[in-house]
Ligand SMILES: Nc1ncnc2c1ncn2[C@@H]1O[C@H](COP(=O)(O)OP(=O)(O)OP(=O)(O)O)[C@@H](O)[C@H]1O
């Protein structure tokens with residue numbers, strides 16, 4: 322069991338700053354997921370925690386102990402790579418047990434540990450095979466087994482499931498969640514997959530260009546994003562954004578008076594843009610909605626449908642329609658309706674402005690904060 | 697794969713191989729065949745058209761000649777020691793160059809210089825540097841106080857084999873470095889990182905991961921070098937002509953063929969050289985399992 326603390330960690334390659342001062346505390350037994358656009362520094366940050374990449378500045382603490390200068394081999398963490406990184410010339414059994422060979426615990430002890438782990442991950446029938454004789458999913462199980470067998474205090478995963486197909490990904494996701502429940506080990510997990518992030522995480526860390534945008538439970542990030550970046554990044558399809566016309570009445574959407582008043586009350590911050598999630602929108606008759614546009618395209622996924630609507634300012638908003646497909650015809654004007662509570666308001670810097678109409682503040686308790694989406 | 701498809705692939709493969717087979721027939725099989733043929737005759741080089749068949753007499757003459765066996769001993773000693781040193785040195789340098797050290801690109805280019813110099817030129821350069829009166833080598837040793845008068849490195853019968861091995865190591869270690877470096881670069885970095893995170897000590901990472909994965913690359917390099925070393929002619933010949941202490945089997949064959957004009961015996965000696973090379977190749981390929989590692 323171990324906690325992790327990062328304090329003003331930076332990393333630069335030459336003059337290229339990759340991590341720009343990250344402060345983060347990860348509690349003992351917590352499952353933390355790093356998300357962010359490609360190239361934002363997720364892998365780099367994870368490697369800094371593992372000791373595979375030296376930080377340029379700041380400190381890494383494990384269990385309160387400064388390990389910034391401790392080599393990777395002495396940090397007692399386990400790392401699972403996207404590429405699996407199995408030893409191609411060793412059998413599955415030796416791959417899993419290899420790290421134990423240096424512990425001088427005897428062949429029998431190694432074998433029994435390997436057996437236990439292999440059975441747990443359902444690869445016990447593959448022990449004699451070489452990695453190249455395994456499927457992708459089996460390889461990833463072996464890679465996880467190799468990490469598991471050492472009984473590390475901390476697990477680090479760098480996109481472990483991205484090479485798998487979606488069915489297998491879901492299966493492995495559930496297995497990793499189960500693993501965390503049984504082991505209660507601290508886990509840090511990097512992913513591109515929203516569903517993985519939302520379902521696995523106690524807390525999600527949203528990174529952007531080497532800095533943390535927000536840290537919070539999945540529900541917090543979804544319901545109360547700190548800024549426009551997080552609002553746009555969490556949720557799929559992404560949030561629709563629109564600009565707020567200043568003071569005038571144009572054909573575009575005008576912020577309700579109550580929301581303007583709230584914005585004014587929050588200091589001298591002017592509302593500059595708004596956002597509404599696709600699932601909060603509904604399609605109505607052209608003159609009945611709060612906004613109107615042309616229905617350009619409908620994507621049918623069977624259980625849900627995405628309608629693309631071109632507004633008067635040429636921007637396209639997505640509406641998620643659950644159940645039956647929308648009956649409106651293509652290239653016809655339609656209206657959009659939504660509740661005040663579903664409007665996110667942002668100021669000029671992209672920070673979100675709280676308003677009274679917004680829904681109840683989400684539960685912040687990590688244990689209850691998990692969000693199960695019906696997507 | 698269906699049988700028909702397999703047959704078609706076979707045909708295509710032969711089609712692609714045909715030009716190579718033709719060239720091989722012209723440049724290898726034909727001269728080899730001629731040599732093989734002449735080794736059963738008593739022909740002389742001044743007029744190869746006049747000859748009589750003598751059976752295995754030439755082969756027997758060669759293996760009854762103590763000079764031949766001396767040459768075999770020299771050749772094997774030279775090949776074994778030089779290839780062993782080159783492999784160890786090449787592995788060490790390749791491991792160093794594979795690390796992210798500053799100036800690595802320049803070092804990689806610089807290390808190739810000895811390999812790029814023609815053997816004869818390099819040998820002459822070393823002969824001069826090792827000269828007992830004018831050589832820079834003796835000069836350095838004297839000024840360091842290691843010796844008090846110049847040593848005739850290339851003239852001393854006890855030192856000359858050492859010199860030949862030394863110059864060969866100097867010239868061909870780059871080749872080893874290059875092949876092993878290429879092998880090292882095929883080892884995925886993340887795999888080594890995984891081993892590092894797993895707390896595997898550096899020596900075990902080298903012994904249990906790097907070395908086994910490098911085995912095919914080292915095997916090919918050793919095979920190339922060993923066959924080259926057994927055929928070695930130019931280096932010893934330029935440095936010491938027909939000096940008994942470094943006479944290789946190739947020099948022996950050359951002496952019989954060119955110096956003594958004995959086309960028959962020389963051809964028989966050449967055939968023995970060929971058989972020696974073939975034997976070593978078979979042993980090495982078997983021992984290193986090169987045929988298998990290529991397939992997987
Ligand atoms: N060895 C390196 N030398 C120079 N720049 C690097 C190096 N490694 C990473 N970078 C840069 O650091 C930035 C962050 O890389 P990193 O791999 O952490 O991104 P990431 O968030 O994991 O992206 P992805 O989601 O695509 O995996 C990128 O801009 C990348 O180009």
Ligand SMILES: [Mg+2]
Nearest residue numbers: 363364365479
């Ligand atoms: Mg990455």
